Amino acid sequence: MFGPSNQLLNNLLFWVSRKKWLITTFFISISIFYLPTPEGLTAEGHRTLIIVVTALILIISESIPIPAVALLILIMEVVLGIDTPNGVASTFMSDAVFFIMGSLMLAVAIVHQGLDKHLALMIVRLTGNKTWKISFGFVGVSAIMSSFIGEHTVAAMMLPVALSLLKNSGISLDRSSKISTLLLFSIAYGCALGSIGTPSGGGRNAIMIGYLSEFGLANISYLDWMKYAYPMLLIEIPLAATILWYTFTPEKKIMDSAVRKLKVDVAKSGPLNSDQKLSIIVFTFVFIGWIFLSPKIGLGIVALSGVFLYLSFRLIEWNDIASRMNWGIVILFGSAISLGIQMKDTGAANWLAQSFLDFFQLFVTDMTVVSWFFSVVLCSVMTNLLSNAATVAVLGPIVLDLGVDPIIMGMATSVASAFAYLTIVASPTCMIIHSTGLVKSRDYFKAGWKLFIVSIVLLFLISFIYWPILS
Amino acid sequence: MKILIAISSKKHSSKTLDVGMRVAKAFSAKTTIVDVGDKINQFSVKEVGIAQERMESWDLDRPGVDVLEWAFDFLSKNNFIEKKEIDAGFPKNTLIERGGRRSEVFLKGTVCDDVSLILRNGEIIEELISEVQKQVYDVTIIGKSQNSKKDYELTQYIDSSIFIVNNYDASRDYKVLLVVDDSPGTKKAIKYSVRIAQAFNIGIEIITISKNDESQENYKFATEWAAKFLRRNNISFSSSFEMGNPIDIIPEKAGKSHIVIMGSSSRNPLKTFFRGNKSLNVLKKTQCPILIVK
Numbered sequence: 001m002f003g004p005s006n007q008l009l010n011n012l013l014f015w016v017s018r019k020k021w022l023i024t025t026f027f028i029s030i031s032i033f034y035l036p037t038p039e040g041l042t043a044e045g046h047r048t049l050i051i052v053v054t055a056l057i058l059i060i061s062e063s064i065p066i067p068a069v070a071l072l073i074l075i076m077e078v079v080l081g082i083d084t085p086n087g088v089a090s091t092f093m094s095d096a097v098f099f100i101m102g103s104l105m106l107a108v109a110i111v112h113q114g115l116d117k118h119l120a121l122m123i124v125r126l127t128g129n130k131t132w133k134i135s136f137g138f139v140g141v142s143a144i145m146s147s148f149i150g151e152h153t154v155a156a157m158m159l160p161v162a163l164s165l166l167k168n169s170g171i172s173l174d175r176s177s178k179i180s181t182l183l184l185f186s187i188a189y190g191c192a193l194g195s196i197g198t199p200s201g202g203g204r205n206a207i208m209i210g211y212l213s214e215f216g217l218a219n220i221s222y223l224d225w226m227k228y229a230y231p232m233l234l235i236e237i238p239l240a241a242t243i244l245w246y247t248f249t250p251e252k253k254i255m256d257s258a259v260r261k262l263k264v265d266v267a268k269s270g271p272l273n274s275d276q277k278l279s280i281i282v283f284t285f286v287f288i289g290w291i292f293l294s295p296k297i298g299l300g301i302v303a304l305s306g307v308f309l310y311l312s313f314r315l316i317e318w319n320d321i322a323s324r325m326n327w328g329i330v331i332l333f334g335s336a337i338s339l340g341i342q343m344k345d346t347g348a349a350n351w352l353a354q355s356f357l358d359f360f361q362l363f364v365t366d367m368t369v370v371s372w373f374f375s376v377v378l379c380s381v382m383t384n385l386l387s388n389a390a391t392v393a394v395l396g397p398i399v400l401d402l403g404v405d406p407i408i409m410g411m412a413t414s415v416a417s418a419f420a421y422l423t424i425v426a427s428p429t430c431m432i433i434h435s436t437g438l439v440k441s442r443d444y445f446k447a448g449w450k451l452f453i454v455s456i457v458l459l460f461l462i463s464f465i466y467w468p469i470l471s
Numbered sequence: 472m473k474i475l476i477a478i479s480s481k482k483h484s485s486k487t488l489d490v491g492m493r494v495a496k497a498f499s500a501k502t503t504i505v506d507v508g509d510k511i512n513q514f515s516v517k518e519v520g521i522a523q524e525r526m527e528s529w530d531l532d533r534p535g536v537d538v539l540e541w542a543f544d545f546l547s548k549n550n551f552i553e554k555k556e557i558d559a560g561f562p563k564n565t566l567i568e569r570g571g572r573r574s575e576v577f578l579k580g581t582v583c584d585d586v587s588l589i590l591r592n593g594e595i596i597e598e599l600i601s602e603v604q605k606q607v608y609d610v611t612i613i614g615k616s617q618n619s620k621k622d623y624e625l626t627q628y629i630d631s632s633i634f635i636v637n638n639y640d641a642s643r644d645y646k647v648l649l650v651v652d653d654s655p656g657t658k659k660a661i662k663y664s665v666r667i668a669q670a671f672n673i674g675i676e677i678i679t680i681s682k683n684d685e686s687q688e689n690y691k692f693a694t695e696w697a698a699k700f701l702r703r704n705n706i707s708f709s710s711s712f713e714m715g716n717p718i719d720i721i722p723e724k725a726g727k728s729h730i731v732i733m734g735s736s737s738r739n740p741l742k743t744f745f746r747g748n749k750s751l752n753v754l755k756k757t758q759c760p761i762l763i764v765k
Contacts, residue, residue: 007630010740014600014628017744066513111521114528152515156522160529167531326517387514424512431515432522437508437534 021061029054038351045348047080051339052348052394059332059386067328073335082342091338096210098300100203100389101330102307106286107153108324109310113279117269120161120262129259131179131250135186136241138162142190143237147197147230148287152428154194158187159432164265166438169258174438179250181443184433189240189421189451191429196418197233199225199299200290203333204392206299208414210337211396215344217406222290222299227470228411232462239454247447275315282309329387336393349397357402368404372463375399376412376456380419384426388417407471412463419455421448472500475608475631477599479506481541487614487636488545490760494612494634496551497670502580503606505589506538507598535590536563539576542588546578552586553579566590573602596625603631610634610663610762619755626754626763627743632663632735634762635754638727645760647675648729649708650721650753651697653689656734660764661697664732665704667762671730675701677710678724680717717749722756731761 016023029050037046051073058069077088119141127137138158146154162183171177195201199209199222209225212218220228272280286306294302310316343349360370375395382391392414399409420426422445424434433439476491478484488504495502511519523533532540543561546552556562556578566588568574574590591598603611608631615637616622626633649664651657668675677697679690694710701708713720725731736748743751750763 006740010628010630013740013744017624017628018597062513108521111525114525116525116529152518152521156518156525159522160525160531163526163531164529324517324521326514329514425514428515428518431512432519434509435511435519435522435534 019063021057021063025054025057025061025063028057040354041351042347044082044346045343045351048077048082048339048342048346048348049352050080051076051082052343055336055339056386056394059390065328067331070328070332070335073339077338077342082346088338091341092334094210094214094334094337095298095300096203096206096337097330097334098298099199099206099303100300100333102300102303103150103200103203103206104325104330105307105321106283106303106310107150108321109307109316110149110153110279110283111156112316112320113276114269115272115276115279116157116160117266118272118276119157120164121266123161124165124259124262129254129256131182131253131255132241132245134165134255134259135182135245136238138183138186139190139193139241139244140237142187143194143197143233143240146191146194147201147233149283150200151191151195151202152432155187155191155429155432158191159184159436161262162187163436165255165258165262168261168265169252169255171252177250177438178248179252180436180438181440182244182248182250184436184439185244185248185443185447186241188427188429188433189244189447190237192418192420192427193236193240193451193455194233196229196415197226198222198229198290199294200287200303202388202418204389204417205414207333207337207340207389207392208396208410209299211340211400212406212410214341215397215400215406217400217410219295220407221295225411228407228467229415231466232415232458235458236455239458240451243450243454244447247450248443278313279310279315282306282313282315285309329389332387333389333393336390340393340397343394344397344401350401352398353401353403367402369464371399371402371404372409372412372460375402375409376416376459379413380416380452380456383417383420384422386425388420388427392417405468405471408463408467411467412459415459416456419452421451421455423448472498472610473606473608474498474500474502475599475602475606475611476502476504477507477595477611477613478504478538478542479614480538484538484614485545486639486641487612488542489641490634490636490639491612492546492549492551493670494610494667497666498610500609501585503587503589503602503608504539504542505591505599505602506535506542507595508535508590508592510594511592532563535592536566539566539588539590543578546586550581553581555579572598596621596628599625600629603629612636623751623755626751630765632659632762632764634760636760638758639760640727643728645671645673646729647671647673648721648725648731649675649677649697650717650731650733651677651679651690651693652717652734653693654734654737656737656764657693658696658734660732660734660762661700663762663764665701665706667730667732668706673730675706675708676729677701677708678713678721679710680713680715680720682714682716718752718756721753722758725757725759725761727759729759731757731759733761733763735763735765 032050055073077083078085123137123141127133142154166180199205209220289302364370379395399413400406424430474495478488540561547557562576566574566576572592576588578586580586610632612634647664647668679694681687736750738748
């Protein structure tokens, strides 16, 4: 064993070996700070970009805890003189953050009700016992449900359904089993593509709505969003199911006994109890509130009202919410939105957008399609490396300044941030299926790249054929 | 004496567990068997936790429980735990998270003190180093990693002796290759080699390697001490002296049929950080099990 002084030194060196990216980020930030401010960029904009670079590297490398990155953003905004403490505080909290916080709380409350067994029964009644139908059903049900109640909530509820079916099928389950890969990816991709459907599908949708409204570009209601995004969701369901089936075609084409055993297991849990019924009623009210009340009182306040009802009816205890909530993510999203607003206010977003336009205008005259591709491809690549909401929060102000119809650019960026198919860390849903130990890292790319390309092509067609009709 | 055995699956860890329990038995050590599951990214920790809670409500095991269950079966089959524990079966329900991504079940041991089974999640090197720091183990036993950089890093930073079960084959006739020099870890290495030799019922070859003539006197003294100690413990041994670079000679001498036991280098951690040290460089080249004693 090490002596005390060697122990201390050894611990320090271990810390250094684990925090290479933190140290690198520090030096990169210092270097950018001492670079001369580029022409056309304000001093505040220059310093804002230092924070953007610092935050992005720290989030991707995960070299410090995510909440620490969030706090660092806020600290740097004040210390680097970008805004006053009160100014930073006011950009930190918004209806979008209320909405993300409320949605995460609602997610905990809904999962807590144990509705998954009834969900399982509904799925197998719908799909029967053919494996392809079950897979299709998983994609469809995950997509439709996640469009309203958020992707990871649905993934958490669907996961035991899939695992129970697999366990009952009598197949030895490991990472090489195609049937487990098929069903688990049906959930993950179903949830991901479903999250584009409504603003409540993902926090990033609310962030984009917030930006469009804050920057005075457009007011998009819950129903407006659905009109834009839902058709794409519905088209993607069969496409995703087909891609998954042909990528991971299992040997077992019928899951007869597994379905039968599942029905028996689920039947033991009995009909919906009063709390479960009340829980569904409360969520229905929340949904109606999002449609009819959100233009007046905001999406976030409606979500928080739902949480208030869940707590008031004792459908969940505060301690359950507090312990299961990812508070670090709420703080990060608040900080990321604050950073996005500073990018806009300091002109950093406009400078980045203009630099991009100046460069590409040397080669292309009509910048609409180029700008669209830049936004969508950059966003969909970044979403596979860091949080999709953080991606939208940082990229949003830039893409909205590219001079193309802000609704098309904003919607396209937000939808593209759902194309989190390629990596394990792309979204909590991908991580949830990975945590079962039944999928291989390379499987994400194996099926993901096909769905990624198909989604971009489909989004292109929808953006330039369907959305202009609505505008 | 406390021993930590790191396992990953039935497929990859059966030799590690076998060797680990033999060593634990030889030392009558309080033993902990740990499975470190995949790291969950920070954005998804709570969400994965909720999903796993739902799995448990369906009586579905979270990942890693099957690995611990397999370890329990191994312990039962070899009577390493008390009969009443075996009869009760794997106590899955007592696998409770006790903070810091760490769940644990306790079993009453027979040939050694208590046996604990632990499940952790995270980056393996960080998790093992944290486990050793908090629970203070004397020896950590791991299988050879596919990524040799991991073994190197773990050996460099972990604050316990480390036994890497590299290419172990139960049907092979092994001998301990005990490397004796004037490093501070040598005496402890000699003591450990006796227990290991007894655990595997094998003999010991003492080897002393000197790069130059200057250190020969100190090495001679250490070798004599080792010989005396082994003789007192009735261990059959032979000894040899070589001139040259230990980093080349030890792996060559050890081949695949030795268990190398050597003291950790006394080089300070800063120099080791930049240039490595003798034991780490030997580890890189060795093709057989190796115990580096700290």
